[in-house]
Amino acid sequence: MTDFTVLNPATEQPVTTVTQASAEETDFAIGRAAAALPAWRAVAPGDRARLLRAFAASVDAHLEELAGLEVTGSGHPIGAARWEAGQVRDVLQYYSAAPERLIGQQIPVSGGLNVTFREPVGVVGLIVPWNFPMPILSWGLAPALAAGCTVVAKPAEATPLTALRIADLALEAGLPEGVFQVLAGKGSVVGQRLVDHPAVRKIVFTGSTEVGRSIMAACAQQVKRVTLELGGKSANIIFADCDLERAAATAPYAVFDNAGQDCCARSRILVQRSVLDKFMALLEPAVQGVAVGDPASAATEMGPLISAAHRSHVASFVPDGAPVAFRGHAPSGPGFWYPPTVLAPVRPDDPAYTEEVFGPVVTVTPFSDEAEAVAVANDTPYGLSGSIWTSDVGRAIRVARAVETGNLSVNSHSSVRYWTPFGGFKQSGLGRELGPDAPDAFTETKNVFISSEGS
Ligand code: TAP
Numbered sequence: 470m471t472d473f474t475v476l477n478p479a480t481e482q483p484v485t486t487v488t489q490a491s492a493e494e495t496d497f498a499i500g501r502a503a504a505a506l507p508a509w510r511a512v513a514p515g516d517r518a519r520l521l522r523a524f525a526a527s528v529d530a531h532l533e534e535l536a537g538l539e540v541t542g543s544g545h546p547i548g549a550a551r552w553e554a555g556q557v558r559d560v561l562q563y564y565s566a567a568p569e570r571l572i573g574q575q576i577p578v579s580g581g582l583n584v585t586f587r588e589p590v591g592v593v594g595l596i597v598p599w600n601f602p603m604p605i606l607s608w609g610l611a612p613a614l615a616a617g618c619t620v621v622a623k624p625a626e627a628t629p630l631t632a633l634r635i636a637d638l639a640l641e642a643g644l645p646e647g648v649f650q651v652l653a654g655k656g657s658v659v660g661q662r663l664v665d666h667p668a669v670r671k672i673v674f675t676g677s678t679e680v681g682r683s684i685m686a687a688c689a690q691q692v693k694r695v696t697l698e699l700g701g702k703s704a705n706i707i708f709a710d711c712d713l714e715r716a717a718a719t720a721p722y723a724v725f726d727n728a729g730q731d732c733c734a735r736s737r738i739l740v741q742r743s744v745l746d747k748f749m750a751l752l753e754p755a756v757q758g759v760a761v762g763d764p765a766s767a768a769t770e771m772g773p774l775i776s777a778a779h780r781s782h783v784a785s786f787v788p789d790g791a792p793v794a795f796r797g798h799a800p801s802g803p804g805f806w807y808p809p810t811v812l813a814p815v816r817p818d819d820p821a822y823t824e825e826v827f828g829p830v831v832t833v834t835p836f837s838d839e840a841e842a843v844a845v846a847n848d849t850p851y852g853l854s855g856s857i858w859t860s861d862v863g864r865a866i867r868v869a870r871a872v873e874t875g876n877l878s879v880n881s882h883s884s885v886r887y888w889t890p891f892g893g894f895k896q897s898g899l900g901r902e903l904g905p906d907a908p909d910a911f912t913e914t915k916n917v918f919i920s921s922e923g924s
Contacts, residue, residue, distance in 0.1 A: 473626055473653070478544030478773040479764050479804045485542075487629050489654040495621075495662040498650045502592040502619040503668045505647030510589045510617035514568035520643055521565035521615060527642040528558040528635065535603065535631050540764045542630040543602060544772040544805070547765055549727065553603040557635065560607040560887050560903075567615035567908040581920040587912035589617035590694055591670030594663030596656070596684075597632065598676040599625035599775055600730040600827075605698075606632050608887070608902045609673035614649065616911035621669070622651045623660050627775055629653035656680065667691060671911065674698070675732075678825075678851075678896050685899070696900035696910060698732065699893060700825040701853030703874065704846035705735035708839075709744045711858035711880070717751035720831075721759050721797075723856060723882035725809045728771050729783075729829035732897075733854035733876065733885060736826060739845055742835040749794065749813070749833065756797045756809050763800075774805040774828060783807055783828030786821040794833065825851070839864060843871040852894030856882055875901075 475484045490498070512520070528535070535557070536550035545553065573585035595609040602624055613620050624632035629651075636651040652659050656676075663669050664687045671694035674684050678699040688695040705723050707716045723735040740748045764772040774780045787793065787810055797809035813833035815822045822832045836842045846855065852874040859865050865879045875893045878884040885891055890904035900910060 475542050475630060477541050478775055481803045487653045490652040490659050492658055492662045495652055495659045496666065498621050498652055499592060499666050499668050501647040502621050502650060505619045505645060506591060509619055509645060509648050517568040518565045521561050523642040524639050524644060525558045525561035525565065527638040528561065531638060535634060538630045538634060539603065543628045544764050544775065546769040546772050547767055553601065556604045557607040560611045563887055564611035564615040564908065567612065571616065571908060571912065578918065580922055581918055583916055583918050586915040588915050590911050590913055591618060592668055593618045593620045593911065594669040594672045595620055595622040596660045596663065596672065596674045596676065597622060597624045599628040600727060602628040603631050605675045606635065610649065612907035613911045616908040618911050619647060620649050621663060623654060623663060624651065626655050664688060670694060696902065697898045698902065699896060699898045700851055701732045701897050702737060702825050702849045702851040703733060703735045703854040704737045704739050705856045706842050706846055706858065706868065707738065707740045707748060708859040708864065709741040710860045713744055713748055714751060716858040717748055718755050719882040720752060721756050721809060724831045725759055725771050725829045728774050730775060730827050735854065735856055736831050737822065738831055738833045739836050739842055740833060742837055745835045752811065753795045756795060756811055759797045759809050761797060761799045761808065774807055777805055780805045780807055783826055783830060786826050786830055839868060843868060847873050850896040853897035854884060
């Protein structure tokens with residue numbers, strides 16, 4: 470048995486120590502989840518809905534506690550952490566409507582009738598990254614439970630505290646033992662066992678493209694169902710005809726939210742050349758106005774990075790001599806701080822321009838016309854998110870259709886809502902989460918022919 474010490478990223482001080490599960494303990498939890506499955510899938514839809522609503526209410530009653538854990542354990546600003554805890558409540562509430570709507574079809578056929586059933590896929594292994602421990606947990610958890618699956622979740626080693634607490638709240642709300650379990654531990658131990666264990670019928674993985682690729686390959690051995698939410702390198706495309714003031718004022722929040730540790734970060738700003746100088750002049754004060762500091766303060770907009778190792782990784786994209794156009798502020802002293810940083814002009818082969826930084830670093834690149842904007846936006850193996858700024862509705866539609874990415878916003882810097890589908894094109898993922906159809910991904914369609922002939 471090994472212990473992991475959770476550090477407060479803003480102070481570098483220990484918060485608490487968490488015992489990490491072993492492979493054997495993971496097997497035991499999977500066994501409990503499999504044992505809980507028959508009774509859970511047999512709970513009447515209305516009762517399952519009531520239990521999910523009770524779970525949502527329990528989260529709501531502990532919103533401040535959960536938000537506080539994310540402030541100290543992950544360095545998230547308190548305003549963001551409250552939103553994240555609220556997202557868990559809202560997602561549970563939203564999918565509590567699903568059990569009563571998991572309806573099949575009746576299909577007339579010669580000699581009888583075909584009916585379809587949505588059967589729960591079984592035990593689900595949910596593997597969560599450290600950047601948004603609460604929302605991403607809920608995005609897999611809520612539709613899986615609604616569909617009648619049982620869930621074993623593994624939070625990231627660095628950020629287990631909120632997931633562990635949410636599992637307690639599920640029990641307090643009346644969910645039966647074994648229906649939802651959280652195991653703190655390493656990806657290479659707990660995560661790997663979830664992927665390899667034959668009783669786990671589906672993996673929901675959110676994390677890096679590199680690990681996602683290996684999980685997809687391992688799942689193929691058992692033809693295990695898998696949803697992958699992976700990395701991104703999204704473009705914020707600014708056309709000359711847009712509301713340039715608004716585009717510049719919101720661009721920092723499109724990339725520096727959660728200190729840039731956001732899969733949807735619009736980390737490549739593409740600006741039409743004719744307005745480049747004006748845009749940069751507007752962007753500089755906006756970047757310098759981002760309030761970076763104590764996550765416990767309500768005024769803080771951006772906190773520290775998750776760890777010293779991750780800060781070194783982020784800093785490696787801005788070596789000595791890097792083309793820093795301007796920077797925002799960050800506290801000095803203890804804490805894994807890194808200032809919002811704008812790089813321009815960047816070479817097309819600069820790793821800061823081609824790779825996912827996952828930190829508060831953004832590049833600015835000019836383009837000439839619509840065709841070039843689309844070509845540059847698509848010149849990446851990723852395709853998760855992006856924004857388009859223009860006052861021409863025809864162009865907004867054309868470019869939105871041409872950019873190869875799963876989630877786009879027009880004249881807005883955000884595109885993630887739990888009631889709309891979410892997921893990536895290309896190497897940003899496989900499958901979709903959220904939106905009204907998410908529970909379907911936790912079911913198998915069963916087709917039954919009923920003969921009308923004979924007695
Ligand atoms: P990863 O290193 O890929 O880790 C993600 C999760 O997988 C962690 O819980 C990790 O556990 C676990 N893991 C690692 N190796 C594993 C293995 N061999 N088998 C099973 N599980 C394993 O990603 P990260 O650094 O935590 O998160 C950052 C990445 O996630 C970025 O690329 C970001 O874009 C992506 N992300 C994507 C989205 C969406 S929705 N597309 C959302 C958030 C983040 P340990 O941490 O304990 O090792």
